[in-house]
Amino acid sequence: MLLPQLKDPEQLKSLSVEELTTLADEIRRFLIEKLSVTGGHLASNLGVVELTLALHYCYESPRDKMIYDVGHQAYVHKILTGRMDRFDSLRKQDGLCGFIKRSESKHDVWEAGHSSTSLSAAMGMAVARDLKGEDNKVIAVIGDGALTGGMAFEALNHIGHEKRKLMVILNDNEMSIAPNVGAMHNYLSKIRSDRHYLRAKDEVEGLLKKIPAIGGRLAKTAERMKDSLKYMMVPGVLFEELGFTYLGPVDGHDLEKMIDTFHQADNVAGPVLVHVLTTKGKGYQPAEADSYKWHGITPYKIESGQVLKAVGNPMYTDVFGQTLIELGREDKRLVAVTPAMPGGSGLFPFAKEFPDRMIDVGIAEQHAATLCAALAMEGMKPVFAVYSTFMQRAYDQIVHDICRHNANVMFAIDRAGFVGADGETHQGVYDIAFMRHIPNMVLMMPKDENELRHMMKTAIDYNDGPIAYRYPRINGTGVVLDKEMHNIPIGSWERLRSGDEIAVIACGPMVQLAEEAAELLKREGIQVGVVNARFLKPLDDTMLLDLAHAGTNMIVIEEASQAGSLGSAVLEFFAEHEVYETRVHLMGVPDIFVEHGSIKEQRQLTGLSVEVLCGRIKSMKALSAFPYGKTTTSS
Numbered sequence: 001m002l003l004p005q006l007k008d009p010e011q012l013k014s015l016s017v018e019e020l021t022t023l024a025d026e027i028r029r030f031l032i033e034k035l036s037v038t039g040g041h042l043a044s045n046l047g048v049v050e051l052t053l054a055l056h057y058c059y060e061s062p063r064d065k066m067i068y069d070v071g072h073q074a075y076v077h078k079i080l081t082g083r084m085d086r087f088d089s090l091r092k093q094d095g096l097c098g099f100i101k102r103s104e105s106k107h108d109v110w111e112a113g114h115s116s117t118s119l120s121a122a123m124g125m126a127v128a129r130d131l132k133g134e135d136n137k138v139i140a141v142i143g144d145g146a147l148t149g150g151m152a153f154e155a156l157n158h159i160g161h162e163k164r165k166l167m168v169i170l171n172d173n174e175m176s177i178a179p180n181v182g183a184m185h186n187y188l189s190k191i192r193s194d195r196h197y198l199r200a201k202d203e204v205e206g207l208l209k210k211i212p213a214i215g216g217r218l219a220k221t222a223e224r225m226k227d228s229l230k231y232m233m234v235p236g237v238l239f240e241e242l243g244f245t246y247l248g249p250v251d252g253h254d255l256e257k258m259i260d261t262f263h264q265a266d267n268v269a270g271p272v273l274v275h276v277l278t279t280k281g282k283g284y285q286p287a288e289a290d291s292y293k294w295h296g297i298t299p300y301k302i303e304s305g306q307v308l309k310a311v312g313n314p315m316y317t318d319v320f321g322q323t324l325i326e327l328g329r330e331d332k333r334l335v336a337v338t339p340a341m342p343g344g345s346g347l348f349p350f351a352k353e354f355p356d357r358m359i360d361v362g363i364a365e366q367h368a369a370t371l372c373a374a375l376a377m378e379g380m381k382p383v384f385a386v387y388s389t390f391m392q393r394a395y396d397q398i399v400h401d402i403c404r405h406n407a408n409v410m411f412a413i414d415r416a417g418f419v420g421a422d423g424e425t426h427q428g429v430y431d432i433a434f435m436r437h438i439p440n441m442v443l444m445m446p447k448d449e450n451e452l453r454h455m456m457k458t459a460i461d462y463n464d465g466p467i468a469y470r471y472p473r474i475n476g477t478g479v480v481l482d483k484e485m486h487n488i489p490i491g492s493w494e495r496l497r498s499g500d501e502i503a504v505i506a507c508g509p510m511v512q513l514a515e516e517a518a519e520l521l522k523r524e525g526i527q528v529g530v531v532n533a534r535f536l537k538p539l540d541d542t543m544l545l546d547l548a549h550a551g552t553n554m555i556v557i558e559e560a561s562q563a564g565s566l567g568s569a570v571l572e573f574f575a576e577h578e579v580y581e582t583r584v585h586l587m588g589v590p591d592i593f594v595e596h597g598s599i600k601e602q603r604q605l606t607g608l609s610v611e612v613l614c615g616r617i618k619s620m621k622a623l624s625a626f627p628y629g630k631t632t633t634s635s
Ligand SMILES: Cc1ncc(C[n+]2csc(CCOP(=O)(O)OP(=O)(O)O)c2C)c(N)n1
Pocket: 044, 047, 069, 070, 072, 073, 113, 114, 115, 142, 143, 144, 145, 146, 147, 171, 173, 175, 176, 177, 280, 339, 340, 341, 363, 365, 390, 393
């Protein structure tokens, strides 16, 4: 076994290709075994075993910068850079991060989690290198899915223009999470599939070289002929026209060929794009057969590939997907738009019934948002189905193209709140703060999956502009679903428990947490009000003023950034209405990035727990024994 002795990537350089191949098999076995217990991004990592080995064989990390786009496919890089013994803690609290993490290793030079940033990062590192007069390599590994991200095109445009030396390795496995989409994907597939490209490429280049150097008009014609022949026959010409030297396509599981290609690339002066063809899930039959399912997998039985499914109520996502079908049947104008997350957003059932009304635009959140604005203006009922964290990419389009036009777009914001194992890059904790301050926006969050359905009905019946509902990456509460959906009056909160002295204003899953706290305190004779703040914008002004005028102090609890979200909105409201006597405590996500772990652990870490809430209620009760604001004994 070679793997156990591997402590530093330098050791790879002394290995033969046969030994590297053996090592690849050992790494694959390691990944399959470890992730059968921890879960994680198995398919993507199985696809880049040889690619990552070849990279560390040919180059000197960290002097040579290795940048992984998204970073979900960096497990092999972590194995090769001395972190093999940490894989039992993969994506667990205080354990190995599932993405590149600078604090983990000097070899981790660029963090991500969100897609399509690697080329911009590579260009930045190349510019810095050149300005410092250094000569290290800069290498970006980007998948065919990530290449559909707008940022990637922005960077290609810049890199190809400046022609600085850097290498882009395009890991083409024809898959995003779901099957990849778009014209770039089609172009790559053509290169991938048209074997005649490979054969003809040499013939054409050979032929072109034979054309004697001739003068005059004929030379121009010959030159144009060369270019048109090259255009037709040479793969990767699109990248060549953008200023790159295109190498490939090369078999991404053939170590020798990749090493040769990388050495070829080293001799090219400017930017090089190496097109590598891989199989997502390579080496594990269940993952190869269904790389969508095995993109991000929960623990499984190795022999059978049977996933050890956690039992529980349907996810909010599933309820959303099913309800969308009901609404889509009633209203033919309904169109679902997803930026490359049809599965994660629960849209496959909808797409099955309405294939021409589910649009996957690739990893293109900005484009998706503006597309929805135009769909709305043309009388359609677009649903922008997007993860909270990825929606951050489309902030300007939401302001500029949707809200400013008051376009009637519906937002289905999934993964709102903590997401667990994906950690800090994926937490859906900022969208309340960045959505509620945009004029014309209506923002809702249900307390359970039944209320989600009513919000979806409310949204499709709402014609006065943009309207959003946000829901978490958790199982539903198991509440019985009303067969008939009804509208919820815009801006109306729901008083679930009365309590004159103190009321908890909660949204989403925090409503259930508040109910649990109130029930516990009731047994101690403490009556606590609970309000379901199901509209984050507009607030329920009437209820807020009633509570304040009744002298009720409040605790606002939300699984969102404490700065700028619901709690801030309530404080702003009282300031605007010159309400000063009411005490308002905020309980939200503090000013930190919350790393990977379970959702429960992330809530505990940030104080969003029944115990802490009970404590805050008791201390507020104790405080209210003093006249407002005078909490010291001195008058
Ligand atoms: C901005 C953004 N949108 C969506 C995602 C979700 N996402 C994670 S990986 C992935 C697919 C990436 O495909 P590719 O780059 O081809 O990598 P592969 O898994 O195929 O190796 C997507 C859509 C993301 N990480 N970032």
